Amino acid sequence: MNDNNVLIAMSDMSDGSMSSGVDEMTKRNNRQKFLQQHGVSLEQSILVRLEYGGSNYLRYYEVGFEQKGDGMSYGSSIIADALFTRQVDTALFLPVADCIAAVLFDEEHNVLGLSHLGRHNLEQQGGTATVQFMTQEFGTRPEELRVWLSPAAGRGNYPLHDFENRSLHEVTLQQLLISGVRTDSITVDERDTTTSENLFSHSEFLRGKRTQDGRQAVLAMMRS
Numbered sequence: 494m495n496d497n498n499v500l501i502a503m504s505d506m507s508d509g510s511m512s513s514g515v516d517e518m519t520k521r522n523n524r525q526k527f528l529q530q531h532g533v534s535l536e537q538s539i540l541v542r543l544e545y546g547g548s549n550y551l552r553y554y555e556v557g558f559e560q561k562g563d564g565m566s567y568g569s570s571i572i573a574d575a576l577f578t579r580q581v582d583t584a585l586f587l588p589v590a591d592c593i594a595a596v597l598f599d600e601e602h603n604v605l606g607l608s609h610l611g612r613h614n615l616e617q618q619g620g621t622a623t624v625q626f627m628t629q630e631f632g633t634r635p636e637e638l639r640v641w642l643s644p645a646a647g648r649g650n651y652p653l654h655d656f657e658n659r660s661l662h663e664v665t666l667q668q669l670l671i672s673g674v675r676t677d678s679i680t681v682d683e684r685d686t687t688t689s690e691n692l693f694s695h696s697e698f699l700r701g702k703r704t705q706d707g708r709q710a711v712l713a714m715m716r717s
Contacts, residue, residue: 499598499605500584501641502531502712503682505691510707512588513695524565524586524710531712533584538712540564541587541607544572550613553626557583575608575623577630584714590695591646591686593661594711597623598640599633607713610642610665616655620668635673640680642666643711644692647685651696 504511509523525535539560552573556563557580563570565586576585585607587594592611598604608614608623627633645651645661652658662681669679686694693707 498600498716499596500531500533500712500714500716501596502527503594503643504709504712506693506705506707506709507691508709510693510705511710512708513590514693514706514708527710528584528586528712533712533714535566536562537582538562538565538584538586539571539576539578540569541574541576541585541609542569542572543574543609545613550574550617551619551622553577553608553623555579555630556585574614574619575606575626577604577606577627578715579604579631581715581717584712586710586712588708588710589643590693590708591651591661593645593665594643595620595623595665596641596711596713597627597638598715599627599631599638601637602631602633603715604631604633605713605715607711610661612653612655612661615653615661615664615668618668620665621672624669624672624674636675636678638674639678640669640674642679642681644682644684644686644689646687646694646696649685650687 504527508527553575555577595608597606648660656664686692697703698706
């Protein structure tokens with residue numbers, strides 16, 4: 494997705510881990526340095542904080558000025574699988590390892606979303622549900638939506654068994670298209686986190702193929 498009104502940035506291993514694998518002070522410092530590279534502060538950012546263990550992976554919320562800094566400059570109070578904002582200069586921040594961070598931009602209604610799409614979310618049709626939430630809450634027309642998908646684990650090392658061993662990208666694309674998003678409005682960073690030398694991979698770490706665990710992060714913000 495190429496739009497001068499929207500900032501999309503992604504860290505890599507050279508920026509350090511943005512979540513797991515480091516202590517709290519190092520994590521905060523890594524986040525702060527990465528944000529500063531893009532003219533963004535901790536205080537204007539909001540963490541998309543994931544939590545596993547339940548049965549609902551379609552937790553979506555709108556955030557704005559009142560939530561700035563949540564999970565970033567102070568403790569996190571929001572557990573979500575996706576956050577959306579209508580406020581400019583309000584940054585959304587999602588750490589990921591092998592799953593997809595999807596940035597969704599509705600220019601018509603001035604809405605930006607950042608959604609986590611991993612196996613759990615996709616099994617609950619998270620790609621489609623994310624778009625449906627925007628349609629219901631903001632009046633988004635799916636055919637006018639623009640979407641950017643981050644790198645993710647490829648089918649070679651991370652096949653989705655419940656989806657005929659297809660990849661995260663393949664399943665996400667299918668769900669977005671079913672929801673009405675146009676093919677030419679979707680941009681995919683096709684890098685495979687399990688084979689890239691520059692990106693963290695939690696699944697490869699668990700297999701003993703990586704010595705370091707960690708998370709890269711996706712940053713998304715509408716500029717003023």
